Amino acid sequence: MLGMSIDNETTQAWQSLHITSRTLIEQVEAAFKKADLPSLSWYDALWEIEKAGEDGIRPNALIPQLLLPQYQTSRLLDRLVNADLIDRVVCDEDRRGCRAVITPKGKDMRARMWVIYEKCLDELMQKKLGKDERATLAQLLNKLR
Template identity: 50%
Template sequence: MTKVRPDTIAAWTSLVSVSGALLERIEEALKSAGLPPLSWYDALLEIEKAEPDGLRPFELKERLLLPQYSTSRLLARIEKAGMIERQSCEDDGRGQVIVLTEAGRTTRQRMWPVYAEQLSHLIEERLPAGERQQLADLLGKLKAPVP
């Protein structure tokens, strides 16, 4: 059995609990403003960045790092809200391309100031620039592929 050092467990516990707490605060702010959840922002932004060609669902799944079933459910909810449209893919008769509607673009634009305010309040106001960069660098090491 692999032994895990106490400081490794402490790092993991802090990472997960802080991440969850920060996400919860952002979600609360979006909800209070009458806006959709943060996952919608991420999806709408990725689709918007893919304009004018749109994005295939599997491409969105890869960009958001979500399982296929989660991506499908997310897209169904966003489509039902009228923020995206599915169009036939010219290269693949059975495939679809997802594009933003004007409502989707407007909603993403309305979400950003609330999201940005929370990022500023939760991170910028609490950590000086050097520490923010240090945190980003340290987390980047964890994101790198494991050899």
């Protein structure tokens, strides 16, 4: 393989990261589904849009935050608009562009989802890892970005 040698620790770390990430996300998604709430991607989008404030956020600025390709981000925003959770507002500085702005209904939905998400984070991470372990995990994962 072109002279590269990947050690066992690297492959074990990669597998653990991938499997754990998928497992944790599946557990959060299951909790949302059980509570008759939309998916984690909806929460992530609503949170990013709410954090942007009254002016909202351009859809292309959401792409790196949501880790979705442009077409999936557009479809997600369409679903949020259709559910009356966000509005698309024409940009003053660029009449061809728009900003996503969260609606009161969207804020309510995000808050309802947070109750479930917060419980999941507590059960899946906070109760299983000490504060120092969580800080170390965050530092290690940030090195891989």
